Amino acid sequence: MSKGLPKRSEDYSQWYNELVKRADLAENSPVRGCMVIKPYGFSIWEKMQAALDQMFKATGHTNAYFPIFIPKSYLSKEASHVEGFAKECAVITHYRLKNAPDGSGVIVDPEAKLEEELIVRPTSETVIWSTYKNWIQSYRDLPLLLNQWANVVRWEMRTRLFLRTTEFLWQEGHTAHATAKEAEEETIQMLNVYADFAENFMAVPVIKGVKTPSERFAGAVDTYCIEALMQDGKALQSGTSHFLGQNFAKAFDVKFASKEGKLDFVWGTSWGASTRLMGALIMTHSDDEGLILPPKLAPIQVVIVPIFKNADQLATISEKASQLKKELLAKGISVKYDDRDTQTPGYKFADYELKGVPVRIAIGPRDLENGTAEVARRDTKEKKVYPMNELVSQVETLLQDIQQNIYQKALAFREANTTQVNTYAEFKEVLDNKGGFIFAHWDGTAETEEKIKEETKATIRCIPLNNEQEEGICMYSGQPSWQRVIFARAY
């Protein structure tokens, strides 16, 4: 099954594409740039959604749903917003097809032209703030803490499964507050929620930081992000949280009366994480044999594979396996017992490795004699034989171990691939030979940032929160600098 998966060391990009398809995560659809999220991939996404949704609710947010269509004129109401999204949006101009006069199929009915074109939402600030205008009159209506799970569309020219697709799934939080301080606190709170989720569920270590002005969300005052490092040394932005100031409130005239009766514009935030997280998950942990999934997000945490020569053996093993499965399920562990007789154990082993199932238990005739089973962990490939009556507690411990171990491994990788440089020559050398996060001094200008990007394809991923202040000179311009920022090539 995993035969022929390209090696990461030879072609990381090809390895990723093949892994995504072969592990039944996603595939390209007949529609340009759009993906089909396959059942196994979607099961992982559902686990991500459930965990995030619970965290959003625990921080006081409620879900709602806003229309997929945005009138063209709405997009234009916030100047930098339209600048950011107009160039890559799907435009609806008509609402009917009709039979072609020559019988060749259906054509667009020219009589069904919309008066105003509609855009398929690339993000929902405009349609949501136009609605908030009616919902918010007084400080008593604030804060308004909503989230939406939705599909969005951005017309990307070069797409890659999960990482960059024309349509993707995400959640977008949109909150409204009475003060700048409260909105800023919300922005940071949600950044922390994303970091918590990435580290404790996905087992992906992240750096929290703020974007430079040129990397800000179109319409935000400040954009915060979490940045993860992939195995090939490239960064992947895994969630963003925006302090919108009063920008959208002003664009859509959303005012509130304070306790003192004073009218003021509302302060806003928005924050989102998408199916891109699937890409981060895959590229942080997996190996040449296939996926490695953190137990907390694995749709199947344990697979039991019987090894048998005849139906009698299978029957005896199945009895043990069913009992074991029942006990594991009672502990809240998801288990699959794969007793198909159409595939060999070797095929099954390879397939569950490809799919990243954290723990595999094999039970064969010798195990029956000895009252044992063989337990293999996906992350380190270690195998151990345990007595049957110890299995449940061993598996429980093992799942926790794996969750910790892959996080620690990813963290060690990131530390080994984080470098401080002082000169531009050194910067380019590290970038080309090693990649990773590069901490370097920058003069704080968009001009320098842009030139470095043009010359090296590296961008400033973020200025870390609570960044250490250190006097230095910009590696590019030689101008004074007070802190190092993180550069990397990125997805």
Place this chain on the structure above:
Amino acid sequence: MSKGLPKRSEDYSQWYNELVKRADLAENSPVRGCMVIKPYGFSIWEKMQAALDQMFKATGHTNAYFPIFIPKSYLSKEASHVEGFAKECAVITHYRLKNAPDGSGVIVDPEAKLEEELIVRPTSETVIWSTYKNWIQSYRDLPLLLNQWANVVRWEMRTRLFLRTTEFLWQEGHTAHATAKEAEEETIQMLNVYADFAENFMAVPVIKGVKTPSERFAGAVDTYCIEALMQDGKALQSGTSHFLGQNFAKAFDVKFASKEGKLDFVWGTSWGASTRLMGALIMTHSDDEGLILPPKLAPIQVVIVPIFKNADQLATISEKASQLKKELLAKGISVKYDDRDTQTPGYKFADYELKGVPVRIAIGPRDLENGTAEVARRDTKEKKVYPMNELVSQVETLLQDIQQNIYQKALAFREANTTQVNTYAEFKEVLDNKGGFIFAHWDGTAETEEKIKEETKATIRCIPLNNEQEEGICMYSGQPSWQRVIFARAY
């Protein structure tokens, strides 16, 4: 709060519209025909989703996700399918906007015209079957049992919140099978799942039946449905399950090799239920004071309202209420304690009535003296005073009672509003004066069906499953008939 909600007896339609808005369920959006599902409404929908999703998984289905866009040519591949959907679809013709030369905003960029137009999915059979072609080669790949939660768009000219909107949320199951029998069994299984959900979660009694050929889903061999009766005597179709035969397999060339190595087209089903269910829920149970929700779908099952004159009283009540809330939560009951001092108890009572919270507990100073609390049920408005130590068990029983009671009430209403008629004159009289489900003989022709529809606006809702066979004559044409079918005016 509920002041001014129109009376059902005076204007049912207006009552519905106002209730949907005032109870914070949904409202019209700035985009024509699309709705905003407000937080409280969405919480109910989430509970519906969770229950249905669990039922789908328990019957072996897995979720996946397919693109929102459908190439225009795909729609045409199944002849009756395109006939059914081409007239009401959103068409994407361009993928970019640009600044207007006169600076007046953004315009569609004529250079970004798509070679082939895309349709926003009205339903996903075409894009899914074009994908199944690559997934299905042999009987070993079957059955394929997938479901998708998604938004869909049908360009409706006359829209009503939840009942008929341009964009709506739904789930669509799409399954593929090796035999007609298996696909037919799946079709009926999912019809039963919908009926089970409607009756046991929504407390809405439904009739299961099959549609006449003219009411079939565009592309189906047979369409099964569940039909519910609303308080105004109109029917509401609340879920459909389609046996697709080999129609989509033929349109997209999806063949499989049987165990014997014979190539044949795959057999299909599809089945869907949407945010229309919210309309059915609202119109089945609610009254002139507001919503009545079945406890199994109520976001808040119990609200506790303190009645106090000063802060000291509130503090003592709050202590009792917090303890009670904790005990109810421990039983899995969702509770809200509303201790706001900005609103009167009377305001709160009316507001929770409007929102349909099944059980309200009021605790006042006299209750503190007596160690009691007053419990009011939303459905019958009965109030009783119970000792504090009995409250938890009383509330548990009460929630079950309410779930049962509103179902029985709806069933009794349906029975009282189901009539057998033998002549067309009688039919029209019942239709105009009483409405409801009318069982009448029909000659089985589309022509008669169409004429009755034209003359009376009544349609055949379904031919009930396991329908009693009874010789008679068609009330319209006088031709022989072997069974009665259900007529009604419908949403």
